[in-house]
Amino acid sequence: MSGQLTEDIRILIVIPTYNNRPTLRKVVEDSIETGLPVLVINDGSTDGGTETLGSLPISLIDLPENRGKGAAIRVAAEWAEQNDYSHIITIDADGQHVPQDALKFVKKVKENPLSIVIGNRDFSRTNTPGSRQFGRKFSNFWVRVTSGISVPDSQSGFRAYPVGAIRKIKCFAKRYNYEVEILVRGIWASLSIQSVDIAVHYTDDTLKASHFRPFLDNARISLAYTYLVIRNFIPLPRKILFGISRQERMKFFLLNPFKAMKMLVTEKTSARQIGYATALGIFLGTLPLIASHSVTIIFFATRLKLNRLIALNVSQLCALPIVPAIAIEIGYFIRHGNFLTEFTMQTLGHEILQRLGEYIIGAIVLTFPLSALAGILAYLISMLYQKINNRRGRMKKAKNIA
Numbered sequence: 001m002s003g004q005l006t007e008d009i010r011i012l013i014v015i016p017t018y019n020n021r022p023t024l025r026k027v028v029e030d031s032i033e034t035g036l037p038v039l040v041i042n043d044g045s046t047d048g049g050t051e052t053l054g055s056l057p058i059s060l061i062d063l064p065e066n067r068g069k070g071a072a073i074r075v076a077a078e079w080a081e082q083n084d085y086s087h088i089i090t091i092d093a094d095g096q097h098v099p100q101d102a103l104k105f106v107k108k109v110k111e112n113p114l115s116i117v118i119g120n121r122d123f124s125r126t127n128t129p130g131s132r133q134f135g136r137k138f139s140n141f142w143v144r145v146t147s148g149i150s151v152p153d154s155q156s157g158f159r160a161y162p163v164g165a166i167r168k169i170k171c172f173a174k175r176y177n178y179e180v181e182i183l184v185r186g187i188w189a190s191l192s193i194q195s196v197d198i199a200v201h202y203t204d205d206t207l208k209a210s211h212f213r214p215f216l217d218n219a220r221i222s223l224a225y226t227y228l229v230i231r232n233f234i235p236l237p238r239k240i241l242f243g244i245s246r247q248e249r250m251k252f253f254l255l256n257p258f259k260a261m262k263m264l265v266t267e268k269t270s271a272r273q274i275g276y277a278t279a280l281g282i283f284l285g286t287l288p289l290i291a292s293h294s295v296t297i298i299f300f301a302t303r304l305k306l307n308r309l310i311a312l313n314v315s316q317l318c319a320l321p322i323v324p325a326i327a328i329e330i331g332y333f334i335r336h337g338n339f340l341t342e343f344t345m346q347t348l349g350h351e352i353l354q355r356l357g358e359y360i361i362g363a364i365v366l367t368f369p370l371s372a373l374a375g376i377l378a379y380l381i382s383m384l385y386q387k388i389n390n391r392r393g394r395m396k397k398a399k400n401i402a
Contacts, residue, residue: 008086009109010085010086011036011086011089011105012038012076012088013031013038013088013091014041014080015031015038015039015040015090015091016041016043016090016092016093017040017042017043017045017049017050018043018044019047019049020093020094021045021049024050024053024093025052025053026095027091027093027095027097029056030099031091031099032056032057034099034100034102034103036089036106037059037085038057038058039059039060039061039076039079040053040058040060040061041063041073042063043063043067043068043072044063044064044065044067061079063075068174068175068176068178069179070171070173070175070179070182073166074166074178076088076090078167081164081167086163086164087113087160087161087162087163089106089158089159089160090157090160090161091157092157092158095201096200096202097119097199098198098199098201101119101158101196101199104197104198105117105160105196109160112194114165114190114191114192115162115192116159116162116182116183116186116191116192116193117159117193117195117196118154118194118195118196119153119156120153121200122200136153136154136155137309138312139154139180139225140153141309142225142229142313142316145229146228146231147184147187148187151183151195154183155179157179158198159179161182166186168189169182169185169189177220177224180225181228222316225316226316226319229317230320269307271382271386272379273306273307274378274382275376275378275382276304277306277307277314277378279371279372279378280297280301280306280371281297281310281312281314281315282318282367283368283370284296284315285314285316285317285318286323286363286367286371287364287367288364293315294315297311297312298312324359326362326366327358327365328355328359328362330361330365330366331357331362331363331365334365335358335361
């Protein structure tokens with residue numbers, strides 16, 4: 001697919017910023033030293049940060065109000081397209097990245113113009129917060145489930161995008177969750193994913209400069225993955241960019257849902273532990289723990305020494321509409337002695353408080369059999385898979401000896 005996007009590679013560094021006054025100028029100066037043109041997107045800052053840039057040789061776009069990182073990147077991509085740039089490299093303005101690493105992206109972009117290049121942060125040389133490490137593992141897992149592609153660092157904001165491609169890919173997210181959605185949709189659209197190793201600095205200053213809000217932004221990211229997982233299980237064609245073969249097209253059109261389910265049971269742990277972790281995730285995921293599912297699941301999985309990733313990941317399946325719908329039906333039956341059969345504005349709109357009460361009752365009842373069933377199925381499937389895998393390993397070993 002190389003060369004189909006553009007013959008002339010022109011790369012622009014994009015720095016979205018929102019109230020990063022203490023770190024912004026240094027990031028911009030270091031970016032200028034790469035020799036690449038620089039565009040700063042002022043995402044409605046109120047701290048006067050862009051005033052520190054003085055007469056630096058950059059382009060600047062001021063947005064009247066804060067619209068989010070995703071929206072800022074889309075504005076930058078539109079500006080880049082209008083000014084004949086083929087690619088943009090996004091760098092965070094909080095000082096955690098080393099702008100000189102952008103030159104690694106340039107080489108990779110020239111080799112793979114139809115790709116999203118992601119900076120793989122080196123956590124071994126910095127005091128990385130545990131939330132960042134766990135967040136990367138969690139995000140990597142769901143990228144693999146929704147796309148079938150393993151990505152080393154799906155949460156890194158240091159990236160290179162082909163402008164023509166991301167301008168054509170429709171995304172709904174506008175904030176940090178945009179980086180999740182554009183990555184998965186980019187894979188669906190036939191873009192390849194490349195990575196380069198980059199340095200990262202986490203200090204008190206960079207952490208203060210970051211506007212990533214763990215609870216709210218992780219909730220948005222989780223919702224984005226929930227939608228993408230559901231979309232992945234719907235066998236409808238997705239938009240494919242550029243010319244690819246029929247075989248490649250089918251690969252991107254119909255990502256096998258069974259492949260995604262297989263990934264849930266191939267974590268490096270025993271079948272019994274997978275069963276327990278699955279049961280816990282479904283149990284807590286079904287309960288009406290509004291806005292606190294993830295925190296509760298992580299807490300109990302840690303206390304019970306179960307695989308947190310499995311428990312947290314499978315709990316997302318409870319976000320499927322069928323689970324609360326069944327819970328409402330169970331609650332309605334308990335309260336009225338018959339099932340709810342009329343789905344009108346009256347029953348689902350004006351009587352919303354009644355439905356909420358029935359949902360809570362039904363969810364409490366449903367969680368026990370549903371979690372038990374899910375745990376048993378996960379155990380049986382994992383045990384079967386591991387036995388098949390072990391048998392194949394023994395046969396391969398015997399064949400090699402022979």
